[in-house]
Amino acid sequence: MGALLLYLGWTLLQVPYITWLSHISHDSYQRSRAVSLREGLTLIGLLISASIPLLLLIGLSTRQMLWSMAIFTILLGGFAVFRLLRHLPAPDTPTTLALGCWKDVWINKPAMRLVSAWFVNGVANGIPAVLFPLYVTSVLGLAAEQRPIFILIYFISACCALPLWLTLSRTIDKIRLWQFAMLLALMAFIPAAWLGPGDTVWFILICIITGAALGADLALPHAIQAEVTDWDRFRFKRRQTSLLFALWNAATKLALAFAALIALGLLELSGFTAELAAPVFALGMIYALIPGVLKAIAVALLWGFPLRSWHHQAIIRRLDQREKRRPLDETSTAAVHDHPHDSHRV
Numbered sequence: 001m002g003a004l005l006l007y008l009g010w011t012l013l014q015v016p017y018i019t020w021l022s023h024i025s026h027d028s029y030q031r032s033r034a035v036s037l038r039e040g041l042t043l044i045g046l047l048i049s050a051s052i053p054l055l056l057l058i059g060l061s062t063r064q065m066l067w068s069m070a071i072f073t074i075l076l077g078g079f080a081v082f083r084l085l086r087h088l089p090a091p092d093t094p095t096t097l098a099l100g101c102w103k104d105v106w107i108n109k110p111a112m113r114l115v116s117a118w119f120v121n122g123v124a125n126g127i128p129a130v131l132f133p134l135y136v137t138s139v140l141g142l143a144a145e146q147r148p149i150f151i152l153i154y155f156i157s158a159c160c161a162l163p164l165w166l167t168l169s170r171t172i173d174k175i176r177l178w179q180f181a182m183l184l185a186l187m188a189f190i191p192a193a194w195l196g197p198g199d200t201v202w203f204i205l206i207c208i209i210t211g212a213a214l215g216a217d218l219a220l221p222h223a224i225q226a227e228v229t230d231w232d233r234f235r236f237k238r239r240q241t242s243l244l245f246a247l248w249n250a251a252t253k254l255a256l257a258f259a260a261l262i263a264l265g266l267l268e269l270s271g272f273t274a275e276l277a278a279p280v281f282a283l284g285m286i287y288a289l290i291p292g293v294l295k296a297i298a299v300a301l302l303w304g305f306p307l308r309s310w311h312h313q314a315i316i317r318r319l320d321q322r323e324k325r326r327p328l329d330e331t332s333t334a335a336v337h338d339h340p341h342d343s344h345r346v
Contacts, residue, residue, distance in 0.1 A: 011249070019245040022226040024088075026316045028309060032169050032223040036162045039218035043159050047152070104236065105243050110307045111228045117301040118221055119251040121182060124294035125217065126259025128189070131267070131287045139284050141197035150207050157211025158218065165219045174220045175305045181216030184209065186295040193288035227312045234315045262290070 024034055049069070106112065128135075136147050168177055188209035195203055225248055229241045263286060270282035 015242065015246050015249050018222065018249065019242050020088075021222060022229045022241050022245075026230070026319075028174070028223060028227060028312055029170055031226050032166055032174070032219060035222045036166045036219040039222075040159050040162045043155050043218075047155060050148070050151075104238060104240060105247060108228070108232050108236075108244070110231060110305065111225075111244055111247070113301055113305060114221070114224060114228055115247055115251050117298045118225075118248065119255050120294050120301065121217065121298040122252055122255025123259045123262065124291040124298065125214070126256045127263045127291050127294075128287055130260050130263040131283065134267075134272075134283060135192075135287045138280050139195060139197075139287070140200060140203060142200065150203065153204060154207045154211040154214070157208045158214040161212035161215030162219055164212075165216045169220060169223075173309045174224050175302055175308060178216055178220045178224070179299045179302055181213045181220070182295045182299050185213035186292045186299075188213070189288055189295075190292045191288070193284045195284065224307075227307060227309075227315075230312060230315050230319065231307055234319055266290070 021031055021034060025031055132150075133144070133147060136142050136150065137144055165177065165181070188206055192203065192206050225245065229244050232238065232240065232244065266286045267283065270286070272280070272283055
């Protein structure tokens, strides 16, 4: 019951939290900067939470360790939420725009293409995450205690690469940059299908390169999604930013579910057992080749994407002009209502 409330509460919190990005700034680079900082701190939080079980090594019981984690999370999280609500301005949403609905979201073609690419890329990232424990022990022949080393290398590489992707996004279109990152991950990860015992150094290199590519997955797509919400507001004159980000969040969770279904389902069909060589080879194929194919599909979905950085700059200028004209239009309308005879003479 506690886990149910925890995950439900996080979902209710996460949608408005990620939606806030589109209201922080209209500048695409500043949005990318905010996302990079947010996701970088998220990774650091994951690494800290993963290290908390080390408290067991200093003599704490499992119950004491869980209480320590809960107290640490509540105190630090409460302070962070307090600063967020106190110092970050509330979103300024135009009330003159019509509210959107779910059926309107489907006609936003850039949003649907972007969410589709995000979903496919999420499945590609999720499959190796599901099979990673089996891959390390059955394919590389390493002990289970060595798994955290590769995870640590992977996430540290992602954190270190975030500033690089942010800097590149200033001069290179974010769609092109994200496509390049996915192709980089594809080319680096496919050789993992043919690794075996004794190839630990090669797998560390793969973790470093794919971890760096993960940095682009964290920094770029969210900023692109915020640009798509601006286009939606300009094109359809609707307020449905929250709906678009809710769809984005749902695609993230569905991708993880489908990744587990595909990975474990194919592993079951392959007849995998740790004792037979052929199924172990099948494990390597499922672990590395299928994500590569999915990455290629995600890159293809973004090919010829209609909304680019220079388009977004023009859209923001148009939206600003529209917002400046609106008070004048409202004043003129009020004047007509107050002096109808003068309007007829004109």
